[in-house]
Amino acid sequence: xxxAPDFPPAPxxxxxxxxxxxxSDKAGLENVARTLAGLGVELVSTGGTKAAIAGYGxxxxxxxxxxxxxxMMDGRVKTLHPVVHGGLLGVRNAPAHAExxxxxxxxxxxxxxxxxYPFEKTVEDGGGFEAAIExxxxxxxxxxxxxxxxxxxxxxxxxxxxxxxxxEALKADGSTTxxxxxxxxxxxxxxxxxxDAAVSGWFAGQLNDAAPARKSIAGSLAQTxxxxxxxxxxxxxxxxxxRRPGVAYxxxxxGKELGYNNIxxxxxxxxxxxxxxxPACVIVKHANPCGVAVGATLSEAYAxxxxxxxVSAFGGVIAVNRPLNGEDARAITGIFxxxxxxxxxxxxxxxxFAAKKNLRLLITDGLxxxxxAGEVFRSVAGGFLVQSRxxxxxxxxxxxxxxxRQPTPTEIQDMLxxxxxxxxxxxxxxxxxxxxxxxxxxxxxxxxxxSARIAAIRAKEAGEAKGLAHSLAQxxxxxxxxxxxFADGLLEAIAAGAxxxxxxxxxxxxxEVIAAADExxxxxxFTGVRVFRH
Numbered sequence: 001x002x003x004a005p006d007f008p009p010a011p012x013x014x015x016x017x018x019x020x021x022x023x024s025d026k027a028g029l030e031n032v033a034r035t036l037a038g039l040g041v042e043l044v045s046t047g048g049t050k051a052a053i054a055g056y057g058x059x060x061x062x063x064x065x066x067x068x069x070x071x072m073m074d075g076r077v078k079t080l081h082p083v084v085h086g087g088l089l090g091v092r093n094a095p096a097h098a099e100x101x102x103x104x105x106x107x108x109x110x111x112x113x114x115x116x117y118p119f120e121k122t123v124e125d126g127g128g129f130e131a132a133i134e135x136x137x138x139x140x141x142x143x144x145x146x147x148x149x150x151x152x153x154x155x156x157x158x159x160x161x162x163x164x165x166x167x168e169a170l171k172a173d174g175s176t177t178x179x180x181x182x183x184x185x186x187x188x189x190x191x192x193x194x195x196d197a198a199v200s201g202w203f204a205g206q207l208n209d210a211a212p213a214r215k216s217i218a219g220s221l222a223q224t225x226x227x228x229x230x231x232x233x234x235x236x237x238x239x240x241x242x243r244r245p246g247v248a249y250x251x252x253x254x255g256k257e258l259g260y261n262n263i264x265x266x267x268x269x270x271x272x273x274x275x276x277x278x279p280a281c282v283i284v285k286h287a288n289p290c291g292v293a294v295g296a297t298l299s300e301a302y303a304x305x306x307x308x309x310x311v312s313a314f315g316g317v318i319a320v321n322r323p324l325n326g327e328d329a330r331a332i333t334g335i336f337x338x339x340x341x342x343x344x345x346x347x348x349x350x351x352x353f354a355a356k357k358n359l360r361l362l363i364t365d366g367l368x369x370x371x372x373a374g375e376v377f378r379s380v381a382g383g384f385l386v387q388s389r390x391x392x393x394x395x396x397x398x399x400x401x402x403x404x405r406q407p408t409p410t411e412i413q414d415m416l417x418x419x420x421x422x423x424x425x426x427x428x429x430x431x432x433x434x435x436x437x438x439x440x441x442x443x444x445x446x447x448x449x450x451s452a453r454i455a456a457i458r459a460k461e462a463g464e465a466k467g468l469a470h471s472l473a474q475x476x477x478x479x480x481x482x483x484x485x486f487a488d489g490l491l492e493a494i495a496a497g498a499x500x501x502x503x504x505x506x507x508x509x510x511x512e513v514i515a516a517a518d519e520x521x522x523x524x525x526f527t528g529v530r531v532f533r534h
Contacts, residue, residue, distance in 0.1 A: 008093045010152025013175040016110035018042045020063070020084070022140060023049050024118050028160055030056050032113070035167050039174065041111065046071065046079065066107070079139040088112065088146035092153050111166060111176075112147040113157040116140045116191070120198050120241055129206065136199055141192045151185035152178065158191040194218030198241065215386065217377060222248065228260045235260040242374065245366040246270050250341060253350060255360030258339070261286075262317065266341045266362060269319035272424040274367040276321060278436070281305040285316040288443040290458075292421050294436040298328045304437045307466055309458050310335070317341070321367055324349040333359070343367055392529050394419055399525040400505070402514050407500045407523035410435075411477055415502035415525060418479030423531035429481045430455045430489070432473040432498060439472035440496070448480060448489035456496035473497040481531045483507040487516040494520045504530040 019041050023029060026049065033053050037043060043060045045053055053060040064070050067081040087109035091097040101108070117137035127135070147154040155176040157163035162184050169176050197216035204212040219238025228235035237258075239248050247266040252258065258266075269284040278294040281301040290312035293304030298320050306313055315336055320328070323344025329352035332340060340353070341362040353361045374389040396412055407415065418433035425431060425443045430451040432439040440459030442451030459473035466472065474497035483506045484490050490513050493501060501517065505526030517524040 005091075005094070007091050007152075010178055011093065012178045013173075014110060014153060014155070014181070015175045016041050016155070016170070018044060018087070018107060018109050019111035019113065020044045020079075020087075020109050020143065021049055021053070021113045022046055022079075022143075023113070023115050025115055026052050028163070029053070032163055032167055033058055033060075035171070036111070039170055044109070079143055082106070084109070084143065085146050088143060088154055089150050090153075091150065109147070109154065111155050111157070112143055113163050113166075114140045114144055115158060116144075116195055119195065119202075123198070123202055124241075124243055132202060137195070141195060144188050144192055148185035148188040151181040153181075155181050156184050156188040158188045162187055194220070210388070211386075217384070223257070225260050226257065233260075237263055244372070244374065245343070245364045245368050247341060247362060247364075250362035250364045253345070253361040253363055254354060254357075255339075256358050258360055262339050262360065265317040266319070266339050268424065269317050270341050270364070271368060271370070272421070273319040273321045275370045275420050275423075280321045282319045283309075283313045283316045284319070285312045288426055289421060289424060289438070289441060290316065291441075292433075292438045294417075298322050298324065299331045302328065302331050306335075308438045308440065308462050308472070310465060311461075326352055329353050390423060390531060390533075392423065392531055394527050394529060398527060398529075399502070400528065401523065401525050402505070402510075403517045403522065403524045405518075405521055405523045407525065411500035411523060412525075414477035415479065415500055418477045419481070419502045419527065419531070422479040422481040423533070425481065425533065427481060427532045427534060429479075429533070430493065431479045432456070432459050432476040432493070432496060433479070434472070434476040439476045448482075448484060449486075449492055452478070452489045452492035452496070456492060459496060471497050475499055477502060479503070481533065483510070483530070484513045485509060487513050490516050491520075494522060498522065500524070502527060504528060506530070 019036050021043060022045060029052055033043060033056060037058045043053055044063055045060050046063045050060050050062055063079055067083045083106050086101060086106035090101045090106060090108060092108055117135045119135045122132050122135040144156055144158060147156040155166050157166055165180060166176060169180055197218035200216060219240050222237045222239045225235035225237060227233055247263055264287060265284045268287050269282045272289060273280050273282040276294055279298050279301050280294045281298060282289050283291040283305050291305035291308035293301050295301035295304055315338055317339040318332055318337055320342045324342045325346050326348030329349040333352060333356050337359055339360045343364050343366055345363055353359055371391045371393055375386055376389055378385045394416060414434050417436055418431045421438055422429045422431045425441060428445050428448045428451045430442040432455050439462060440455035442455030445451040456473060460471040462472040463470055476498050477500040478493040478498035480503040483504050485507050486509060490501060499522050501522060501524040505528060
């Protein structure tokens with residue numbers, strides 16, 4: 001380990017003499033370049049950035065004028081030179097460094113503004129392998145890291161906000177402070193780390209390596225949160241760069257600031273509602289759906305979803321898979337709702353929601369692909385878990401009927417609907433559903449029997465609330481997202497009124513469970529796919 005040199009303390013105020021600028025996105029460049037030039041800062045640049053600065057009528061020096069070497073190898077080599085990195089890394093008040101800079105004619109570089117080649121955007125836009133490779137920046141990260149390491153003397157900007165802070169400081173008193181330079185260095189190192197994470201993640205994907213030896217997760221701050229799950233916990237929301245439609249990139253039209261739990265629930269609701277082709281509504285409370293339904297319209301779907309568990313729906317999160325109109329908005333605002341997320345809303349709907357000042361309305365640019373590739377993460381003490389997104393899709397042809405009684409076509413539809421919902425319910429999960437509507441949902445229990453009982457209670461209460469003489473689960477299909485380890489859970493579903501059951505199968509006691517189904521003359525199908533959600 002290199003010993004820390006005995007450098008003199010870094011000065012607090014640095015009055016910049018030279019700035020090196022290299023940008024892919026030149027938004028804001030003219031104003032900044034004019035300000036720096038007006039303050040007497042020499043501008044140094046390369047390629048398109050240099051041409052742009054010169055086009056503004058401002059004096060600008062080419063990096064090649066400093067190094068004595070032209071750009072070469074298709075621009076791959078231009079800033080990787082001792083004159084550049086010496087100017088960034090030299091500790092100006094350290095005698096040995098100052099002597100080396102003088103001896104080798106190395107001028108100090110006091111400001112670096114670099115935004116890196118657009119690797120992430122190249123990948124996002126579907127660029128091929130070679131295009132992605134050519135958009136891996138080498139010189140940019142090297143200069144950012146050099147300047148950031150030497151933040152005692154160099155101010156580094158990696159985005160518009162960073163250079164804005166530098167310009168603001170210079171306008172105030174013509175210098176940057178050590179405190180600001182430290183802040184900028186931390187931001188800069190985070191940017192190069194995120195950039196490297198994007199490159200390494202993409203490369204692993206190109207090699208179909210699901211478990212590389214090292215894995216990095218990077219995100220950009222979307223917002224700081226008032227708190228985390230509880231008021232005594234801090235919280236923040238980051239975007240990873242995956243342009244999957246949903247809460248991360250939604251436009252918040254109105255309402256209070258989103259909280260930690262709001263964001264988690266909105267994500268859960270929107271991922272589920274995207275599973276359905278017909279107009280659908282999902283109501284989520286505390287990470288689990290409490291009502292799911294399809295209908296001829298969103299208003300009908302919402303009314304049917306609400307019927308399942310109107311008590312739990314109070315203060316919930318609502319997701320729909322069609323743009324909202326005024327009628328939909330009036331229906332949804334009938335009870336207190338925290339968040340509504342949808343792929344659009346007309347002006348009438350927005351006006352209706354506007355009357356509910358605290359309701360958060362989120363509009364997205366589409367629906368997530370429920371069968372698209374991707375990864376999900378979960379933290380544990382000292383590490384994190386990674387798995388591929390559950391992209392499972394069960395079709396009628398995938399079902400293995402294991403009972404004497406065959407399910408009717410309607411029961412098959414109900415089974416598939418219920419199993420789709422169960423895929424998004426925390427385990428142990430039991431879902432009763434009929435005619436495109438959940439009748440009862442049991443979630444998060446330590447055994448499957450209790451989930452079946454809880455779902456039955458919900459269905460019974462829903463039937464009573466609707467004025468029916470029977471449970472809403474009467475004649476329903478029951479879905480279990482994992483196998484029944486014993487027949488007791490199945491018997492609870494039968495007692496609740498289910499006439500068909502769908503489950504993965506695979507238990508040591510499958511024969512016992514099938515026998516119980518046959519004894520009660522119900523139909524049962526195995527999917528062969530478990531959709532357990534812990």
